[in-house]
Amino acid sequence: MKNIVTERQKQLLGVIYDFIKSTGYPPTYEEMREDLGVSSNQSIVDLLEKLKKASVIKKDIGARTLAILPLGYKILGAPQLVSVLGVTTAGMPAEAIEITGEWQVLSQDVSKLQADVFMLRISGDSMINAGIDDGDVVLVQSKKEFVSGEVVLAHKDGEATIKRFISEDKPPYVYLKPENSKYKNILFTDTTELKGKVISVFNKNKWKSVK
Amino acid sequence: MKNIVTERQKQLLGVIYDFIKSTGYPPTYEEMREDLGVSSNQSIVDLLEKLKKASVIKKDIGARTLAILPLGYKILGAPQLVSVLGVTTAGMPAEAIEITGEWQVLSQDVSKLQADVFMLRISGDSMINAGIDDGDVVLVQSKKEFVSGEVVLAHKDGEATIKRFISEDKPPYVYLKPENSKYKNILFTDTTELKGKVISVFNKNKWKSVK
DNA sequence: CATTGACACGAATAAATAGTCGGGTATCAT
DNA sequence: ATGATACCCGACTATTTATTCGTGTCAATG
Numbered sequence: 409m410k411n412i413v414t415e416r417q418k419q420l421l422g423v424i425y426d427f428i429k430s431t432g433y434p435p436t437y438e439e440m441r442e443d444l445g446v447s448s449n450q451s452i453v454d455l456l457e458k459l460k461k462a463s464v465i466k467k468d469i470g471a472r473t474l475a476i477l478p479l480g481y482k483i484l485g486a487p488q489l490v491s492v493l494g495v496t497t498a499g500m501p502a503e504a505i506e507i508t509g510e511w512q513v514l515s516q517d518v519s520k521l522q523a524d525v526f527m528l529r530i531s532g533d534s535m536i537n538a539g540i541d542d543g544d545v546v547l548v549q550s551k552k553e554f555v556s557g558e559v560v561l562a563h564k565d566g567e568a569t570i571k572r573f574i575s576e577d578k579p580p581y582v583y584l585k586p587e588n589s590k591y592k593n594i595l596f597t598d599t600t601e602l603k604g605k606v607i608s609v610f611n612k613n614k615w616k617s618v619k
Numbered sequence: 620m621k622n623i624v625t626e627r628q629k630q631l632l633g634v635i636y637d638f639i640k641s642t643g644y645p646p647t648y649e650e651m652r653e654d655l656g657v658s659s660n661q662s663i664v665d666l667l668e669k670l671k672k673a674s675v676i677k678k679d680i681g682a683r684t685l686a687i688l689p690l691g692y693k694i695l696g697a698p699q700l701v702s703v704l705g706v707t708t709a710g711m712p713a714e715a716i717e718i719t720g721e722w723q724v725l726s727q728d729v730s731k732l733q734a735d736v737f738m739l740r741i742s743g744d745s746m747i748n749a750g751i752d753d754g755d756v757v758l759v760q761s762k763k764e765f766v767s768g769e770v771v772l773a774h775k776d777g778e779a780t781i782k783r784f785i786s787e788d789k790p791p792y793v794y795l796k797p798e799n800s801k802y803k804n805i806l807f808t809d810t811t812e813l814k815g816k817v818i819s820v821f822n823k824n825k826w827k828s829v830k
Numbered sequence: 831c832a833t834t835g836a837c838a839c840g841a842a843t844a845a846a847t848a849g850t851c852g853g854g855t856a857t858c859a860t
Numbered sequence: 861a862t863g864a865t866a867c868c869c870g871a872c873t874a875t876t877t878a879t880t881c882g883t884g885t886c887a888a889t890g
Contacts, residue, residue: 414866432677432686434644436847448869449849455867466643471682471847471876475643627837647877659839664879666837681846682877 413462413483420444420455421464424476425484434474535559535570537587540609546570548604559606560584569594570606624673624694631655631666632675636687636695645685746770746781748798751820757781759815770817771795773805780805781817 413421423443427435435443440452456474459465464480467473476484533542538559540546548561556575562584571584571594584594624632634654638646646654651663667685670676675691678684687695744753749770751757759772767786773795782795782805795805 416867431679431684433684436681437849438847446868448871449847450851450870451868453849458866468642469848469876470647472684473642473644473848477643625836648879649877657838659841660878661840661880662838669836680878682848684878 413459413464417455417458417462417464418483420452421459421476421480421484424465424474425480428476434472436472534586534588534591535572538572540570540587540606546606546609549607551605552602554602554605561603561606563601563603573602624670624675628666628669628673628675629694631663632670632687632691632695635676635685636691639687645683647683745797745799745802746783749783751781751798751817757817757820759817762815763813765813765816772814772817774812774814784813 420440423440424435427439427443437449437452441447441449444452444455446452456465456467459480460467462479463477464483466475466477540559546561554560554573554575556573558573559570560573562569562571562573569584571586574585574593575582580593580595582596584596584600586593631651634651635646638650638654648660648663652658652660655663655666657663667676667678670691671678673690674688675694677686677688751770765771765784765786767784769784770781771784773780773782773784780795782797785796785804786793791804791806793807795807795811797804
């Protein structure tokens with residue numbers, strides 16, 4: 409009784425995820441068939457069954473009665489429930505925090521990001537010498553002016569990365585520096601944008617500020 | 620051409636929201652009929668039409684092709700977009716952060732909360748002497764053991780509040796202390812639970828740790 | 831007081847969608 | 861070799877679900 413999720417199953421999960429992302433509701437068998445590129449309902453039925461047994465999704469009877477469970481999001485590497493905002497109060501008789509038993513994570517195009525602070529989960533090891541490890545969560549403060557030496561969230565051609573920002577009076581003048589000798593510096597181009605400064609990093613047991 | 624959302628329409632919106640919250644997918648006409656307490660599909664059709672025109676929901680043709688739009692969440696007073704989590708990378712060629720421009724809502728049972736850190740927006744002034752003002756966002760680190768003097772997120776009878784935790788060897792021994800003389804201490808009861816420690820507070824222009 | 835809009839009823843029909851049957855092909859480990 | 865497993869095909873049927881039509885009430889509005 410192995411409970412591994414195969415590659416194909418992950419693909420279907422991705423299809424479901426993408427569908428929900430773009431429409432707001434779950435796909436039908438037919439839609440999944442087309443997106444996955446198979447021609448039989450049974451293919452979907454089988455894959456769904458496996459995903460269901462692995463607690464990756466839930467499926468009820470009826471049209472579009474499909475939902476991705478937390479484990480599914482984990483597998484997808486999709487935005488996870490790490491950062492949560494509830495509405496609470498420091499006032500006297502407290503207003504209810506989200507006691508409905510739920511929370512919500514919203515993600516949005518980072519280029520339109522207006523939040524002052526936000527959090528990102530890091531994958532990769534290019535900043536380990538700055539104390540930022542794979543899986544850590546960093547706290548980013550939005551800003552527009554940067555000082556050489558700051559750890560920044562950079563955005564370039566639709567991709568985002570965390571690196572140290574360096575600006576100096578000798579070549580290559582302005583670049584992004586990984587904190588891991590395995591990686592090379594990244595030069596600035598027209599499309600490089602700095603989104604904010606990483607001010608702290610969190611992992612399971614501690615939090616600390618970033619220098 | 621008024622675009623106000625009537626009370627009844629809000630009720631339906633609530634029904635939809637609750638349904639999605641508990642099942643993970645949108646309701647059918649029949650389910651909405653029952654939850655709203657009407658016996659005709661047409662009633663739902665009418666209300667849905669209004670909500671659609673007001674950009675509160677979207678509805679496509681087909682079963683359960685229903686989704687709540689951002690405006691809808693706003694009307695509901697549901698948790699809003701303040702804290703954002705994207706998936707990024709510190710690895711070399713960065714993976715794309717959420718650039719689709721869409722957002723996404725995930726929900727989960729808070730009682731199963733496993734996040735190490737999360738953020739809450741504060742309302743109220745009971746902690747102003749600790750530097751936590753109305754509208755600030757605090758960062759909470761989940762933990763189970765607490766030391767007297769820490770600022771904590773406490774949960775009691777479905778309500779949540781931020782207070783300083785005090786435990787001492789004279790009466791009243793253990794209590795929650797507001798940092799504002801306008802308010803009185805709150806005694807511990809059976810139902811008082813401490814959820815985590817407030818480790819930092821943010822507002823528009825700065826962030827700082829909390830002592 | 832005629833009109834309009836919000837809300838509701840019930841029933842019939844149309845359509846979308848799920849679920850099922852009975853196979854088939856690879857792969858891999860026993 | 862043999863079974864177990866993952867995955868797939870194509871067609872059929874059952875069921876769910878949406879949509880449409882025709883009417884009615886009530887309260888607010890000009």
